[in-house]
Structures are given as C-alpha cells and as structure tokens.
Amino acid sequence: MITFILNNKTIKTPEHSGMTLLDFVRYHQRLTGTKIGCREGDCGACTLLVGELKNNTIEYQSITSCISPLGNAHGKHIVTIEGTNLKDKLTTQQEAMKANYATQCGFCTPGFVVALTGFALSNSNKNYSNAIDAISGNICRCTGYKAIEKAAHQVVEKLENQEENSFNWLIENEFIPEYFESIPKRLKDIEIKDLNQPKGKYVSGGTDLYVQQADHLADNNVHLIAEKDYLKGIKIENEICTIGTNATVSDLWNHTQLNSILPNLKKHLKLVSSEQIRNMASLGGNLVNASPIGDMTILFLALNSNITILNSEEKERSLALKNFYQGYKTYDLKNDELLKSIQFKLPTENSFFNFEKVCKRTHLDIASVNSAIHLSIENDKIFEAHVSIGGVAAIPKYLHETSAFLIGKPLASETIIEANQILQNEISPISDVRGTSDYKRLLGRQLFFAHFTTLFPKQFTLNDFVQHA
Structure with missing residues (x-):
C-alpha cells in the first residue's frame, strides 16, 4: 500500500504507483485547487510540496505533480494548495x-x-x-x-x-497552518515498508518519461527507484567526487563542499530547467535520456566523468561517459542494467571549468546549443582539456579531436581560433525547430570562444577571436 500524509490526512491507497500524483490528488481526493495545465512540468499550475524526513527534520521541496508518479509520495508529506490554507484568513x-x-x-x-x-x-x-x-x-x-x-x-x-x-x-x-508542526512525528509514526514492486519500466524522478509516456506508465508496471539508497548521495574522497544517479540537480546546488570547489556551479545549474524540475529530475535519468542537448550530460562529459553500471546480479562495470553513447538515443546499457553512480576527479587550483547554454528563454527551456569545458593550465600552457557540446550531433558530444589538439598548446588566441576549426569539423548539426545548421555552427563557435572570455577575461575578449574567425 502506498502510504503518505496528504495535507492533514493520512492516505493508504492501493492505486497504481505509476499514475501521476496530480491525477490522484484531483480525481481520487477531489482536491481541485491543483490545476491541470501543460502536463509536461512546464507551467507550474500543478505545483505541490513534498516533505521528507531527513535526520529527524523535515525538508520541503516544490515539484510539478503532473510528471511525478504517485508511488514516489510513499512515506512523505504531500501539500496541495488546500493544505496551505489558514482558517478564515489568508496566508x-x-x-x-x-x-x-x-x-x-x-x-x-x-x-x-x-x-x-x-x-x-x-x-x-x-x-x-x-x-x-x-x-x-x-x-x-x-x-x-x-x-x-x-x-x-x-x-x-x-x-x-x-x-x-x-x-x-x-x-x-x-x-x-498549525498542523505542520505535527507532521514530523506523524511521519515517524507511520510504519513505512518498501513498496512491493513488480518488474517494469525503471522510473526515478520521471521528469522525462512522464512527458512522453504518462498514460502508458499509469496503466503498466513501473519499478520506482527514486528512494533506493544505494543510488543516492554525493561523496568526496581522495580527490574523487562520486554522485549517486538518484541525486538531483538540487542536491548539487545545495552541496556546500562541491560549490566551494566549483564556485560557479550554482550559476551553471541555474540554466538547468526550473526549481521544481531541479528538485525532481535524477542525474541518472538525464544521462540515459541520451538527449543530444542534455544539460547535465554535457556538464559531466566536460568533467571527463566515468559511470558505474550495475546489473540484476549486482555485478558492476565502469565506463567512460564519453564512450557511453553509440547513436541517437542509444547507449551501452543492457536491459537488466542501471546506472549506479557518476565519478569525476575534482578540479585543482590550476583547473578552470565553464558551462554555456543558448535557449529561447532563461528557465525551463531546452538548449539550441550548450557546451562545457574543463582546462588545466600551467605556465600559460594547457596540459589537460575536455570539451563537450550539445545540439550539434546525434549524441551529446565529447569533442575528442578538439580536446586532444588543445593539450600542450599555449593559452593564446591563435590556439583557440585553430581549435575552433577542428571543432567545426567534429560537429554535424541539422536544421530543426531550434535553428538552422549554420546557426548552430555559429553558436558552437561563439560558445567555445565564450568559455575563454569568461574564464580568462583579462587575456581575451570576443573581438580577439571573431575578427580572425
């Protein structure tokens, strides 16, 4: 039985765990203040709060309930607009x-x-x-x-x-309202057992799958993995950061140590969707979505990440993320396998990292082109380089040739201009609703140059590149 607290009421329901939380709230509980809008997590009309006990305190986050499976509410406090109301007065x-x-x-x-x-x-x-x-x-x-x-x-x-x-x-x-004060104890008192889940489609946050397949997932078996502890957490040890694939963008946003190592991390993550989606979407889901413009995929590619893959027999294998993608929406993952974690070496004091994205609006939009770079510099020479770019190929693209060319070269405008020519030969954009192929090539060039003007503003301006490009 799915068990949780909905506003001030304890719910125990045998309903299908794959149905959306929005539909349960509106049609089964008749709490119609939560509105149906886009059903894609795009408009926020269906926003709810999810409260979860962590270290004897309860933490609340906003989510869009139209793309969240009901089963993910298990053991939590769900708050609709009705549950925020005071008696006889406005909040x-x-x-x-x-x-x-x-x-x-x-x-x-x-x-x-x-x-x-x-x-x-x-x-x-x-x-x-x-x-x-x-x-x-x-x-x-x-x-x-x-x-x-x-x-x-x-x-x-x-x-x-x-x-x-x-x-x-x-x-x-x-x-x-006053009842919020009683929720932590009430959640502790609920005897929460793991859901007895049949074999079915693996679903974590659901933010991509439920946009595409909400009706199908509501009627068929799903295997919810968002609460699997072995897929959670962010650990920094021996200069290696290991991130469980159930971690969300908000988990990165709120991680103090990681933000001290990557001081512009929040600035980069602010370009990723909206707060509600950042609270829900798993990093593993972003990787296996295999979108050519997946923001977090592009970011992790530039960090030269490895991924750990776990199969049904609990055997693990490791793979470089840049070798994971094989073609459009295809990758090196078998039917009984899950992504377990993402690992990357932490940047050093000689390292520089940047992420850039161009889209039609600031929040909740997919990129026309996005790009990331990680450089290590010593004595004005590049001794390590990793460049990634999205929206210009059938896969999220790690630029092998461009990255290799930069290594050993001086940090100079001539190097960067020549590297752009190699970049242009590595990409193969197509014309679609997000722009023509020529436009995307131009964006690829400009974002590549922007990495250097952003990271080294005293050395480069955009004019240093454009007049020679």
Whole structure:
C-alpha cells in the first residue's frame, strides 16, 4: 500500500504507483485547487510540496505533480494548495498576491502560492533572488509578471524578520497552518515498508518519461527507484567526487563542499530547467535520456566523468561517459542494467571549468546549443582539456579531436581560433525547430570562444577571436 500524509490526512491507497500524483490528488481526493495545465512540468499550475524526513527534520521541496508518479509520495508529506490554507484568513503568501494585484484569471495562482510556501519552508537564504528562483517554474499568461515579483518581494520582506527557521515562527506569522508542526512525528509514526514492486519500466524522478509516456506508465508496471539508497548521495574522497544517479540537480546546488570547489556551479545549474524540475529530475535519468542537448550530460562529459553500471546480479562495470553513447538515443546499457553512480576527479587550483547554454528563454527551456569545458593550465600552457557540446550531433558530444589538439598548446588566441576549426569539423548539426545548421555552427563557435572570455577575461575578449574567425 502506498502510504503518505496528504495535507492533514493520512492516505493508504492501493492505486497504481505509476499514475501521476496530480491525477490522484484531483480525481481520487477531489482536491481541485491543483490545476491541470501543460502536463509536461512546464507551467507550474500543478505545483505541490513534498516533505521528507531527513535526520529527524523535515525538508520541503516544490515539484510539478503532473510528471511525478504517485508511488514516489510513499512515506512523505504531500501539500496541495488546500493544505496551505489558514482558517478564515489568508496566508502571508496569499495576502501578498492579493495586495499586489498579482492575480487575474487565477488559474496559475495556486501554483505560485504553493511555490512561495515552499520558499518560506526551505533552508535557502530568504532573499529576493532565491524567491524568484522558487517561482521560476511557474508561468502566468495574463497578470503581468511584475505584480507577481512584487508579491514575492513582500513575502521576502516578512521573512527577513524571521528569528529562526522553525515551524513555530512560520505558523505564528501566518505562512503555514498549525498542523505542520505535527507532521514530523506523524511521519515517524507511520510504519513505512518498501513498496512491493513488480518488474517494469525503471522510473526515478520521471521528469522525462512522464512527458512522453504518462498514460502508458499509469496503466503498466513501473519499478520506482527514486528512494533506493544505494543510488543516492554525493561523496568526496581522495580527490574523487562520486554522485549517486538518484541525486538531483538540487542536491548539487545545495552541496556546500562541491560549490566551494566549483564556485560557479550554482550559476551553471541555474540554466538547468526550473526549481521544481531541479528538485525532481535524477542525474541518472538525464544521462540515459541520451538527449543530444542534455544539460547535465554535457556538464559531466566536460568533467571527463566515468559511470558505474550495475546489473540484476549486482555485478558492476565502469565506463567512460564519453564512450557511453553509440547513436541517437542509444547507449551501452543492457536491459537488466542501471546506472549506479557518476565519478569525476575534482578540479585543482590550476583547473578552470565553464558551462554555456543558448535557449529561447532563461528557465525551463531546452538548449539550441550548450557546451562545457574543463582546462588545466600551467605556465600559460594547457596540459589537460575536455570539451563537450550539445545540439550539434546525434549524441551529446565529447569533442575528442578538439580536446586532444588543445593539450600542450599555449593559452593564446591563435590556439583557440585553430581549435575552433577542428571543432567545426567534429560537429554535424541539422536544421530543426531550434535553428538552422549554420546557426548552430555559429553558436558552437561563439560558445567555445565564450568559455575563454569568461574564464580568462583579462587575456581575451570576443573581438580577439571573431575578427580572425
């Protein structure tokens, strides 16, 4: 039985674990404040909060419930817009939306309110930038976004007076209802057993599979792996970072040590989808999606990562990620195998890493072209180089020849211009809805140059390259 707390009610249901959480909430529980919009995780109208016990405290994150399997709610606290309501008065978030005229037709409003509630409950710094990140996955088509941003600012102003990050303070200041205080104990008291799962399609976060196959997954067996502990965690040991494939982008975002080693990591990750999707999507899922423009795949390729693969007999094998992809949406993985972890050597003080992406909008958009680079420099010479690029080939592309050419060369504009010529010979973009092949070649060139102008701004400007390119 799938067991969880939905708002203030304990749920035990035999429903199919592959159905979407959105459909269960609306059609089985009649909580229709959670809206159906795009069914692709794109609009945020179906945003819910998921609270999970970790080290005797409960952590909340926002998700889009239209692409989340019901079974992933097992053992957690699920909060809909109805579950955020106070008795006979508006919450601080609702009042802020009202005071700033931040709603018109109202269809998107529940999602915004839930996302702002998640922001209030989160451990992130309570500043305006983080508040805007929290609603980056919510779209409004009629109000005008500035009014909503003003509402977020009003929420931040009240949170700035927070004496401690506690349920008591949030309850007293009308951010959440009183029942939230009882949830940690109630979750501890629920006897949570592993779901008895049949063999079926492996599903972790579901953010890609449920966009494509939601109806199929709702009717057929799924094997949910998001809560498998052996696929979780981020470990740094002996200068090697090992990341479980169930880790999410948000796990990287919140990892203090990794952010100190890669100081621009949050800046790069901000280009990956929206907060709701970053909270859900597994890194392993991004790799096996095998999209030629997968953001995290491109990032891990440039870090020259290896992957560990586990089969049904618990035997492991290791493979360089750059050798994993064999063709469009095909890769070196057998039917009984799972990606277990991703490993890469940590950058040193002589290392430089950068990620670039061009897309039509900042959040929740796939790239026209994306690229990453990892260089190690000594005495103005490149002694290690790894370059990757997406959107210009049938697979997420590790640029073997370009990377090899850079090694041993001086860090100079002539080297970079010549390397671009090799890059252009390695890629084979096609014209599609994201741009013509010529446009993608131009983007490939510009992003490659942008790596160097970003990493070495005192040495290079874009004019150093373009006038000779």
